[in-house]
Each structure stands twice: as C-alpha cells, then as structure tokens.
Amino acid sequence: MSALTLIQSCQYLKDGKVIAYPTEAVFGLGCDPDNQQAVLQLLALKKRPIEKGLILIAANLKQLEPYFDKLSLTQKQIELINQPRDLATTWLVKKNINTPTWLTGQFDSIAIRISHHPLVKELCLAFTKPLVSTSANLSGQPPCRTLAEIAIQFGEQFPVLKGETGKQRNPSQIRDIMTGSIIRQG
Structure with missing residues (x-):
C-alpha cells in the first residue's frame, strides 16, 4: 500500500487516478467526478455496474451545487x-441537467453527502471540489476498514490517503430528500 499525504492525494486526483481514503466508517474509493475516464476506472476496479450510480462526498454544500438541482429543494x-x-x-436529490450519467447511472437523482470526517473535509477543500465516494471493496467483498484490508483487496501499491476511519460501524445511511424514506440503513 502506498501511503499518500494530502498534497500527493490531490495530485493523484488531478491526474485522473483513483485513491482510497478514510471516511466515517470504512475506507472509500474516490476520484474526480468530472473525469469520465477516472470514474470508469473506479467502476472497473470495483467491478460495479455504471447503472447503479455513485455518491459524491464534499466538504460543504457549495462544492456539490453543480451536480444537483438546487431549485427543486425547499429551504x-x-x-x-x-x-x-x-x-x-x-441524500438522494434531483440531479442537475448537466450531471453526467457516469455519476448517476440509470437515475434522475444523485447521491450527495457533506462529510464531517476531518480528513475528508481537508481533502475536498484542498482538491476544491467533491469526490466520487464508494466503499473500498471489490463487489461482493466486505468494505475495507484497515490499510491491510486495502492491500489484500487492491494490492500493496494501491494509493491510500494515510489516516484513520471514524467510529461509525456501517457505511452512510442513504435517504431520499423528497420523501425522507431510508434507502439504506447506516
């Protein structure tokens, strides 16, 4: 496993590469959401079908605004x-008309999250935009919670932002903003 600093992680993302990074519960795989080749590489690496769509994670709502239809939401x-x-x-929210299908899959919505994990916030602020965020695991395998598990599933040289995951036991809860219904328990 190749432990990266924050600056190195940003450069990897700018270069269109996929990295792993700690989130609130597990390690995530991330890349530049505006780089189609990077997103397709992430999907291939994870063996995840494009139709499922992806989550965008950010330091604040402003970073997410280009990807969702803010006018469809109440205050x-x-x-x-x-x-x-x-x-x-x-949160599942209505996607912006310009949001690419490589992010939303078969859906008219996009999944967005403002992270409160300090390292994720720092990474998104340094990168100046959100990241694609999906749990670091091969399809059908449990999400990676340690650096050793990343090395086992993705290889010793996989780039990882060095840091600790948060204390949550499960990946994020997913909720529909329009109905409030829970799509996935957290």
Whole structure:
C-alpha cells in the first residue's frame, strides 16, 4: 500500500487516478467526478455496474451545487442536507441537467453527502471540489476498514490517503430528500 499525504492525494486526483481514503466508517474509493475516464476506472476496479450510480462526498454544500438541482429543494431540505449528524447521511436529490450519467447511472437523482470526517473535509477543500465516494471493496467483498484490508483487496501499491476511519460501524445511511424514506440503513 502506498501511503499518500494530502498534497500527493490531490495530485493523484488531478491526474485522473483513483485513491482510497478514510471516511466515517470504512475506507472509500474516490476520484474526480468530472473525469469520465477516472470514474470508469473506479467502476472497473470495483467491478460495479455504471447503472447503479455513485455518491459524491464534499466538504460543504457549495462544492456539490453543480451536480444537483438546487431549485427543486425547499429551504428546509437544504438545511437537512447541511445539518451535522451523528450518523453519516447521504441524500438522494434531483440531479442537475448537466450531471453526467457516469455519476448517476440509470437515475434522475444523485447521491450527495457533506462529510464531517476531518480528513475528508481537508481533502475536498484542498482538491476544491467533491469526490466520487464508494466503499473500498471489490463487489461482493466486505468494505475495507484497515490499510491491510486495502492491500489484500487492491494490492500493496494501491494509493491510500494515510489516516484513520471514524467510529461509525456501517457505511452512510442513504435517504431520499423528497420523501425522507431510508434507502439504506447506516
């Protein structure tokens, strides 16, 4: 496993590479959401079908605004997305007309999350935009929670932002912002 600094991680992302990084519960795989080749590489690496769509993770709502239809949301819904929570929550919101299908898959929505993990916030702020975020694991395998597990699933040289995962037991809860319904328990 190749442990990266924050600056090195940003350069990898700018160069169109996929990296692993710690999140609230597990390590995530991430890349530049605007780089189609990087996203396709991430999907191939994970063996995940493009139709499923992906999550975008960011330091703040402003970073996510280019990807979703802000006008479709009420002020209360925007406040819900912005509200810090004990449980990491990903929100399904209506996608922006320009949001590419390599991010949304077969859906008219996009999954977005403002992370409260300090290292994720730093990474997104340094990169100046959100990241694609999906759990670091091959399809059908458990999500990686340690650097050793990343090395086992992705190889010793896989680039990883050095840091610790948060204390949550499960990946983020996913909720539909329009209905409030829980799509995935956290």
